Amino acid sequence: MRAAARWTHAHLRANRAAAVLIVLATAGITISLLLATALFAYATDPWQRVFTQSSGAHVWIHAQAGAPATSLADLDEVRAAAGPYRTVRTTASLQLGGAKATLELRGTPKRPETAAPQIAEGRWLDPRTDAGAVNGIVLDASVAHALWAEPGDSIALSGFPAPLRVVGVADTAEAAFRAGETPGVAWVLPKALAAAHAGPDQRGQTIGLQLGDPEDTDYVVQRAVTQLGADQITDVSTWRQAKAEAEGDNQLLGRLLGLFGLGALIAAALAVGGAISTRVRGHLRDIAILKAVGFTPAQVVRMFLALHLGFALLGVAVGVLLTETLGTVVPGRIGEAITLWQRLPGHAWLPFAISGGVVVFIGSATWLAAWRAGRVPPVPVARAAVASGRRMTGTTRRALGLRVPPALVLGWRGAFHRPLRAVAAVGRLAVPLLLITIALGAWSTLDRFSAHPEAVGLPAALTARSDSLGEQELRQRLADRPEVTAYPGAEVQALVPGQTGTITLRGLGTDAQPYPFSIVEGRAAHGPDEAIAGQGLLDLLDAHVGDWVRMTVAGRPHVLHIVGRSIEPADAGRVISTGLDTLRDGDPALQTGFYHLVLRPGADPAEVRDALTHASGGRIEVREIPNPADQLSAVRAVSAGLISVLVLIGLAELSTTVSAGVRDRGRDLLALKAVGLTPRQIAAVIVSATVFIALAAVLTGTLLGVAAADWLIDLQGRTSGWGSGIAQPPGTGILLLVGALAVLVAAAVATLPAARAARRKLADSVSDVL
Template sequence: MRAAARWAQAHLRAHRPAAVLIVLATAGITISLLLATALFAYATDPWQRAFTQSSGAHVWIHTRAGTAAGSLAGLDEVRATSGPFRTVRTTASLQPGGAKATLELRGTAKRPATAAPQIVAGRWLDADTDAGATKGIVLDSSVARAMWAKPGDSLVLSGIAAHLRVVGVADTAEVGFRAGESPGVAWVLPHTLAASDAGGDQRGRTIGLQLTDPADTDYVVQRAVTRLGADQITDVSTWRQAKADAEGDNQLLGRLLGLFGLGALLAAALAVGGAISTRVRGHLRDIAILKAIGFTPGQVVRMFLALHLGFALLGVALGALLTQALGTLVPGRIGEATALWRQLPEHAWLPWVISGGVVVFIGSATCLAAWRAGRVPPVPVARAATATGGRASGLTRRALGLRVPPALVLGWRSAFHRPLRSSAAVARLAVPLLLITIALGTWTTLDRFTSHPENVGLPAALTARSDTLGERELGQLLASQPRTTAYPGAEVQALIPGQTGTITLRGLGTEAQPYPFAVVEGRAAHGPDEAIAGQGLLDLLDAHVGDWVRMTVAGHPHVLHIVGRNIETADAGRVVSTTLDTLRDDDTAGAAPAGSPPPRPDFYDLVLHDGADPGAVRDALTKASAGRLEVREIPNPADQLSAVRAVSLALIAVLILIGLAELATTVGATVRDRSRDLLALKAVGLTPRQITGVIVSATAFVTLAAAVAGTALGLLASEWLINLQGRTSGWGTGIAQQPAPAILLLVIALAVTIAATASVLPAARAARRRLADSASDLL
């Protein structure tokens, strides 16, 4: 036991920098995996918690006012219902002069038992307190955040003469408010709803269905459509949509952390295994002596395993402690996710499982190398005195004949004259560089969203709408702005074939002024009945570019020819877009009730000219319209992923630590191998400086091969992974952006420079060794 302890102590003194790098890298890996798990919990568990606490509904059916929605409670698959509620679609504005939002008012005398809103601020409606002149309203938290509304604020609602006071804010498990896409939910007393003078097309009913088996969601929706009639249903939302909406971009951030955490774990395991193998080859005499004095093969194996498992345990403990102590202090969603994760039941055991998994994985990678140490014979075998590999190749002789510096020629030969060993070293160094390239690709793709949003489906920076300005007056106002181009648009909800869900049918731009969609497959829509679709819609309908698709709007069919696919970041890509002319032609051809005028644009998307500032344009339009025009900035997904940049830097730092640890192993192996050739190198006339150059160039060539292979594979993997994320999120492929060649060349140059610099001092020491010392390395 004392001998093992003394050997471990001497080993640590000899390899102190590499040991520190391995510990720090393991700590970084542990932090990455723990934060990834916390972000996944943050992305999904808040919705699950709200759904469980509120006894949420799996399906919400929105119908016309006269529909017998209550009959759906009799379906065999329905366990309980919330409602049906009488509803009114209205527009609310915060007073004085605040933000506006579209609301679905639900009239209810008491808080429902199923899908019960969970009050997070203020209180619920009270029939006595809120029945007077000052009427109360409870807002869903998503629309309250969008309007910056809080209990005590006053709202003005179109169609209701009296102001309404916000008395409470509640969390629900329904699809949240999104400006221009889905209205916010609000609750009022029945007599407040009855006071609205909204027309019949703005009135309706809403019922929530809680199912015995959530897997029956699509079947129940189909049965509901069959029972009520497709022309009576205006919208359908399910728990799957609400969950996906709640996950948002946190899931992408969690996937990124998890991917790099697992990749870094693999790189660290390879680095540790390579380090042990190299040290076994470099300490064959020491191991033989240990066996000669009585150490069994099992004791040698356990000694190596114990030492490197100690490194892993120390690194894992350091990473877990840092995450526990400082995780909640990280600004942004990472800190919020860590704080929330601590409140969940699985936090009591999941960090232990993750930490233990890291230790087991690294330990498994060290077993093979440690097993090789146990097989070293007690009597060392003499090695060949010519480690250089025998007769020089023709290429080597020609290079020397061309007066290429001998250090470079011999360094190249030294780096690759053992193909298997050289390939293993290149592969271990290439893994961190591959992951660094993927991180750079992620960063570059986010920069593309920010600097060139028109290339990723976001050509418009602002959207404008008004309930008071006429269509002609609004068009003239927007056309008077020299820094923008306005495209009229309208959106309706449509039922998909099979009537199991809803999609967004959008008319945007005109045939004379087509909207600049980012079409990545097929072509833009020009003729009548032509449309382009997002990836989410194509996946939902199992359709492809070139197919004809049928959808139902208010009971009337629309048949469109999909001629292209665009990058669509809204509504998980479940959007089919055509021109406003086509949408109007379908309405006048019979999709709208007889005698009704063609629909006016619901909004205008504003594409800014180069150099125009969105804030300045918004202020100018608001001032020119005397406050009658509502102008909003269109959200950019990159704004919600700002934490990815900091995460990428942290992950690159962890990968650099792993790369440095592997580089220390490579340098040590090169120096050891070349040390046995000192007699031969000096015999042929090489000076100590040239011998140093041989060792340095050998290390640089191995690193160059790893850097080129890692960056090349990283480019392919980065594009594939980012486009895969785009496809699964519904945005579609074509969003990936590769790093600039100059950045990749800089990464390669830095890797080779660091490798060469790190090997200079060990190489110089080896070159200055006396010939007698070198002869001892023959064993």
């Protein structure tokens, strides 16, 4: 033990800089993984973010008006309660007309502390200003979107003597509004609720229960049913149901960031493993000397394990400490993500799991390298006795004969004369480049959604409708705008035989003016009974292009021939679209419900919307069609952060490659100088060898990354129901720029170590016999 301790101490004194770099590299990797996890949780789980920020309730009990719901707050498992609130079920619509939605109005004199709605637009209710002739109302974001309502609009409610003014839109962690299934939530002052003309069957109460242990949810629901009576409870919703619904709307973002995080972990693991293996190979002579003075193979293995596990533990501790203490003060998204992450349930164990994973991997990589070290013979063997290299090939000799610069020829040979090591170095460096290319592919796809929405199923930028204008007048007003092409449309919910859910049957465009769908398979629908479908619908029905499908709308059968597949971002792709003329063949009384407005290039949707609204005196309701790219804006920021992490990992791998090249070329100094190479040419050999490795990694990583990005994004498109065909590869110019930067950085990183190695004295090289 004393000899091992003395060797470790001497090793640290002789390699202080290397030890510090190992610790800093491990700390950097740990910080990167922790930040990636925090950003992943922040960006991919908005439900959890809202639940945490609002101090959400795990169980919502909806009961009859006379039930003793207050007693549920006294259950042992309940930590806090929201309410009970007096409620009224009603139907709401904008005062100017439009979509209708079922609401559960909750009367509350102030903003709740438990399950507190998070204001996204506008403000909360104020008894001083919102209790007048026109009372205020705050809508849940999901129902506000369904009603096309925003702060300042007036809402007409059945059973209320006067309309209510929307003063705010809030995010909640409750189950989102779903037409015909889940009512939307809204909040009003108790005075406004009391003024409603509602019968006993429409009145009730709701209480939210926040539990000490979320796993007690089912047990608490059973206790609530027992305590109040099954006949007194009208509905129960839990946090698991709400989270499952919310996660279904964020699969693309979650999968992309999950892929990047996993890839960064693999790249970091490969970089650390390569660095440790290279370091052990660089100390073979020292290991042989230890064997010669009496160290056993097991002692050598334990010594290397202890040394590098100590580095790993110190680096992980530094990384966790810096992230936990300083991460919250970082301005911008990172600081906000760390602050929120520390409040999430998973934060109690995720840092330990990540730190443990880093230590376990480094320990595994060190054990493999140390095992090789334990097999080093105790007597140093001269290099001449070991066929470490290969004879100069005919191609190399011909290149030298053609007066190709010796630095390039010898650099190429130095880079690839040991194929296994060269492939390993190229592979480790190609992984971060592959992931960077995938990130750029995701970025390009988002840019395609923003810059060319017509290519990804969003040719129309606006939707217009009006209940106060006749169809002919509305069509004429839209036709008066030269920058607008209006396509009439209508949507109905259709029931497919054998299915318990419904799909969207859409009639859009006419035979004389067909709508410009984004067709990626088959052809557009032209004749009667022809339709195009989204991928989600085809998967639901197990159908293909060319099949006939039968569906029922209000008892009327519709039989349509699917002649094509389009990219369909709406309703998870469970949409079948045909011409409005075909839809009216099955229901002659069907009226035009809306117009999709396709704008000419360069037209600003906001300006067109304002102009139409102003010209009609507010009688035309114009809304922008949501673009999925707006919901995935977090991908850009997180991708930029992960690209930075991957760049750091690539630099660490370059450092490993350079150190290995310097060590190998340092042993060849005598031979290189003997053939007449100057120190500058020797340095150029080392730099060119590194550049060739980097160039091979760039080609490998870029080609595989482009293919992987297209495959992964299209796979996500198919599984999300949008359909394949949405992927947009990065531009050639961007890929060339990234590749050129990688090669230039590799040359810059290798320049200084190569120059130092070229100036080494010959005696130093002679002594390096292994």
